Amino acid sequence: xxxxxxxxxxxxLPREILKPFxxxxxxxxxxxxxxxxxxxxxxxxxxxxxxxxxxxxLKLQVRTTTSLPLPEENTDTRPRIDYIAFIIDLxxxxxxxxxxxAVQCVDVEYFLGKACFVVTNVKGTSDHCVExxxxxxxxxxxxxxxxxxGIKEGDxxxxxxxxxxxxxxxxxxAGRKKVSPLLVDLTCRQLSxxxxxxxxxxx
Amino acid sequence: MAEEVxxxxxxxxxxxxxxxxxxxxxxxxxxxxxxxxxxxxEQHAQNKGLSPDNILSLTLVxxxxxFGDSTNSRLVKCLIPATTVPEEAAVRAIxxxxxxxxxxxxxxxxxxxxxxxxxxxxxKDKLHALYGVLFxxxxxxxxxxxxxxxxxxxxRKQDVRLFRVRPLLDLQTRVxxxxxxxxxxxxxxxxxxxxxxxxxxxxPRVFFKQTDKxxxxxxxxxxxxxxxxxxxxxxxxxxxxxxxxxxxxxxxxKEPLPKKAKLDCIPxxxxxxxxxxxxxxxxxxxxxxxxxxxxxLLQNLDNLELPSQAAAVLRSQYLQHFVSCHPQQHVxxxxxxxxxRTLRQDLVDCPSASTKPRVEKLLKALINFTDFLQExxxxxxxxxxxxxxxxxxxxxxxxxxxxxxxxxxxPFQRLNDYVLEPLRRLFFTSKVHCKCQILxxxxxxxxxxxxxxxxxxxxxxxxxxxxxSLSLFPVDSEMFPALQSIQELVLYVDRLCVVGxxxxxxxxxxxxxxLGFFELVTQLQRRFDLPLVHAPSAPxxxxxxxxTNALTVARICAIMCGFRQEVTSxxxxxxxxxxxxxxxxxxxxxxxxILDICDALWRCKAFSSGKNEASIFxxxxxxxxxxxxxxxxxxxxxxxxxxxxxxxxxxxxxxxxSGTPITPRPRSRQxxxxxxxxxxxxxxxxxxxxxxxxxxxxxxxxSSTPCSSAPSTASSTTTTGSRT
Numbered sequence: 062x063x064x065x066x067x068x069x070x071x072x073x074l075p076r077e078i079l080k081p082f083x084x085x086x087x088x089x090x091x092x093x094x095x096x097x098x099x100x101x102x103x104x105x106x107x108x109x110x111x112x113x114x115x116x117x118x119l120k121l122q123v124r125t126t127t128s129l130p131l132p133e134e135n136t137d138t139r140p141r142i143d144y145i146a147f148i149i150d151l152x153x154x155x156x157x158x159x160x161x162x163a164v165q166c167v168d169v170e171y172f173l174g175k176a177c178f179v180v181t182n183v184k185g186t187s188d189h190c191v192e193x194x195x196x197x198x199x200x201x202x203x204x205x206x207x208x209x210x211g212i213k214e215g216d217x218x219x220x221x222x223x224x225x226x227x228x229x230x231x232x233x234x235a236g237r238k239k240v241s242p243l244l245v246d247l248t249c250r251q252l253s254x255x256x257x258x259x260x261x262x263x264x
Numbered sequence: 265m266a267e268e269v270x271x272x273x274x275x276x277x278x279x280x281x282x283x284x285x286x287x288x289x290x291x292x293x294x295x296x297x298x299x300x301x302x303x304x305x306e307q308h309a310q311n312k313g314l315s316p317d318n319i320l321s322l323t324l325v326x327x328x329x330x331f332g333d334s335t336n337s338r339l340v341k342c343l344i345p346a347t348t349v350p351e352e353a354a355v356r357a358i359x360x361x362x363x364x365x366x367x368x369x370x371x372x373x374x375x376x377x378x379x380x381x382x383x384x385x386x387x388k389d390k391l392h393a394l395y396g397v398l399f400x401x402x403x404x405x406x407x408x409x410x411x412x413x414x415x416x417x418x419x420r421k422q423d424v425r426l427f428r429v430r431p432l433l434d435l436q437t438r439v440x441x442x443x444x445x446x447x448x449x450x451x452x453x454x455x456x457x458x459x460x461x462x463x464x465x466x467x468p469r470v471f472f473k474q475t476d477k478x479x480x481x482x483x484x485x486x487x488x489x490x491x492x493x494x495x496x497x498x499x500x501x502x503x504x505x506x507x508x509x510x511x512x513x514x515x516x517x518k519e520p521l522p523k524k525a526k527l528d529c530i531p532x533x534x535x536x537x538x539x540x541x542x543x544x545x546x547x548x549x550x551x552x553x554x555x556x557x558x559x560x561l562l563q564n565l566d567n568l569e570l571p572s573q574a575a576a577v578l579r580s581q582y583l584q585h586f587v588s589c590h591p592q593q594h595v596x597x598x599x600x601x602x603x604x605r606t607l608r609q610d611l612v613d614c615p616s617a618s619t620k621p622r623v624e625k626l627l628k629a630l631i632n633f634t635d636f637l638q639e640x641x642x643x644x645x646x647x648x649x650x651x652x653x654x655x656x657x658x659x660x661x662x663x664x665x666x667x668x669x670x671x672x673x674x675p676f677q678r679l680n681d682y683v684l685e686p687l688r689r690l691f692f693t694s695k696v697h698c699k700c701q702i703l704x705x706x707x708x709x710x711x712x713x714x715x716x717x718x719x720x721x722x723x724x725x726x727x728x729x730x731x732x733s734l735s736l737f738p739v740d741s742e743m744f745p746a747l748q749s750i751q752e753l754v755l756y757v758d759r760l761c762v763v764g765x766x767x768x769x770x771x772x773x774x775x776x777x778x779l780g781f782f783e784l785v786t787q788l789q790r791r792f793d794l795p796l797v798h799a800p801s802a803p804x805x806x807x808x809x810x811x812t813n814a815l816t817v818a819r820i821c822a823i824m825c826g827f828r829q830e831v832t833s834x835x836x837x838x839x840x841x842x843x844x845x846x847x848x849x850x851x852x853x854x855x856x857x858i859l860d861i862c863d864a865l866w867r868c869k870a871f872s873s874g875k876n877e878a879s880i881f882x883x884x885x886x887x888x889x890x891x892x893x894x895x896x897x898x899x900x901x902x903x904x905x906x907x908x909x910x911x912x913x914x915x916x917x918x919x920x921x922s923g924t925p926i927t928p929r930p931r932s933r934q935x936x937x938x939x940x941x942x943x944x945x946x947x948x949x950x951x952x953x954x955x956x957x958x959x960x961x962x963x964x965x966x967s968s969t970p971c972s973s974a975p976s977t978a979s980s981t982t983t984t985g986s987r988t
Contacts, residue, residue: 184612197653208657209656225695226693229695238766239766245763245767
């Protein structure tokens with residue numbers, strides 16, 4: 062099944078792969094890329110992040126896209142992307158498949174602590190089209206952490222919390238803290254439970 | 265046409281009268297009146313619920329068998345109670361199922377409805393009387409899961425009879441070990457282990473699939489809406505669950521049903537049967553409502569009767585005392601099962617803003633209960649693992665962190681996957697305050713592990729059967745190296761602290777919690793008798809040593825002393841089979857740290873050790889020269905250390921004669937008397953760790969002229985049993 066999907070997707074050219082280190086960083090500034098399909102709330106999340114960031118002295122630029130690879134026209138004017146957040150909405154199957162195809166256009170350096178998966182609409186399992194296990198399997202495959210939060214549903218506090226959490230990671234990635242993203246990643250111990258699924262019979 | 269029809273739905277009375285009318289047409293297709301009536305009832309039921317009389321009349325309509333299956337199914341779905349369900353309706357439903365006239369799907373619907381509204385049926389005597397009738401239905405394949413669930417809720421000890429166990433076992437051999445059958449059998453086994461001889465898995469599992477989540481959510485919403493607003497507001501204001509001591513408030517002969525119980529998901533303390541004095545005289549069991557004080561509890565400890573809903577234990581302190589003195593497995597099982605189901609429903613399946621205060625109350629009651637028992641509920645632990653998988657780090661954070669601290673001992677890999685990894689993700693994505701909360705939680709988890717869980721684990725290993733005198737919820741635990749598990753936990757937190765401190769740039773509050781954790785770690789051997797020694801890793805020692813906060817410096821010195829005492833006391837004990845952390849390399853690292861601190865504080869030779877590379881932060885000597893700072897060795901001495909300069913200034917102001925400039929004498933002209941009075945001064949200011957460090961690690965010569973004092977280090981003679 063996986064092999065068939067791969068052959069159907071078009072080849073990704075090497076120049077289209079998003080690389081983290083082919084441009085110079087800018088002092089006291091950071092750029093985040095939010096990748097997610099339509100309707101996942103990227104603009105709202107971007108606005109929250111910029112609002113939170115106004116008083117920390119960091120100039121944050123948030124770019125959003127619905128698919129990778131990014132268009133070639135802007136390649137020269139685009140700043141260096143410090144952090145990528147892939148947004149998956151559990152009630153939207155398309156968002157998951159968008160992310161699955163998008164991760165293939167990203168250089169492997171990003172998965173050493175400069176990317177994460179944001180999972181929204183986690184509460185209330187009756188509407189889910191995407192199982193949480195699939196998302197966690199994808200995250201384990203790329204050795205990247207995932208964060209659960211709410212962008213559109215729930216109260217604005219949740220969105221602000223999610224924005225704050227992403228910002229902590231962005232600051233590490235932009236070099237403003239005295240740790241590198243790989244060092245943070247290294248504190249993780251190897252997980253072992255992907256294959257065996259404990260059986261929970263629920264009422 | 266369809267829109268016009270929807271706007272003019274008939275009222276509830278009209279819809280009901282359509283159905284109760286004997287001559288109404290039962291055709292479904294093209295029967296506008298029927299459709300309208302159905303939709304009217306549905307709308308009303310979903311908004312406000314049906315009153316008990318309406319439920320009864322609607323049940324009578326359904327059980328008359330007049331209408332077709334599709335109509336009947338829709339009507340069953342509308343049986344959403346506004347307040348309670350009359351028992352008569354349940355009895356009629358069961359008796360109609362007995363006639364076998366309705367189709368299997370409608371029968372299944374009715375049973376599912378009974379399971380969902382079980383808590384709301386106002387009396388259960390007749391249902392208990394019908395137990396045998398219900399038992400017969402396990403023979404049908406379609407109805408079996410739902411009947412088993414209903415029987416699970418209904419069973420009391422006197423219902424478990426041999427002639428019921430045998431058909432269950434036969435059925436199980438015929439269709440295989442279905443989870444619902446296993447669930448019912450395990451409940452029977454709990455009540456009467458002599459009757460059920462089949463070995464059953466003791467791991468806590470929940471047996472019944474939740475098939476009707478949306479329906480259940482609808483019923484809860486209607487219930488919530490139906491409480492009058494004043495009661496709801498008043499309930500929300502109360503922060504504590506009151507101990508229901510009805511004896512003081514009300515007449516005990518009346519059936520107590522506190523109104524708050526309707527909203528509160530913790531069940532009220534209720535008993536089957538009335539509380540008349542006459543019937544109470546027949547049995548010698550005393551219901552808990554009549555207990556007025558602790559003395560009465562002690563007198564009646566042997567014959568206290570448990571309420572019909574075991575989870576009502578969460579409400580009453582007396583019941584908690586009783587349950588912990590008389591551990592009975594079926595009570596423990598029911599409490600755990602109820603907690604798992606309720607928490608899962610409220611937090612994972614259908615959480616909403618309106619249920620938040622209720623859930624918080626339940627979590628607080630659960631925390632009180634586990635603190636009282638000093639033990640976590642295993643099924644709640646399972647729920648916690650599932651919840652942490654998708655937790656957003658914000659909801660109910662204090663309560664969830666407190667519940668985590670009551671985890672049992674598990675092999676480290678399992679603890680890492682389910683608990684530590686979500687905590688780590690939260691740790692690195694949150695600000696300093698949340699980081700400190702997580703560190704406090706991990707410290708308490710370690711404290712709980714070494715003080716309570718370690719003893720419990722050893723007892724269950726030595727005790728072959730599952731019963732244990734140390735816990736109410738015994739779990740069949742497998743053999744695993746528990747000491748190693750604890751050691752890996754300590755190493756994990758160590759690493760987390762190192763990176764976290766760097767990320768937060770040595771924030772004082774985070775440093776405080778880190779030092780608190782290590783102060784606990786350096787007490788494991790002496791205070792908790794655990795053969796585990798662990799010194800804080802070098803980055804933490806150096807970060808604390810060169811901090812600008814004097815208390816941090818004093819505390820890290822005290823921690824180093826404590827570690828030395830640990831190692832000494834471990835060596836003095838007879839060699840044991842397993843002792844962790846006592847390897848030559850770890851001792852060597854510790855010795856290096858001690859030497860560096862002594863060099864910096866006492867010998868005024870920071871960053872300039874004899875080797876090529878100073879071991880403080882591994883800064884090469886050439887680089888130190890390149891910085892061009894002169895007398896860098898002096899810069900971190902007792903007087904000149906940036907954290908201690910304020911204290912040095914105050915001390916010198918007092919001790920030097922007035923008029924002289926306030927600088928410490930150079931090292932060569934300081935006498936030991938000067939230094940010891942300075943150290944006494946520091947101790948009087950609360951920094952006794954420094955004096956303790958100096959006195960245990962540095963041998964000061966007796967003469968007053970300064971001589972090279974030799975720092976003494978911990979020796980690393982390996983004992984026979986340690987790992988290398």
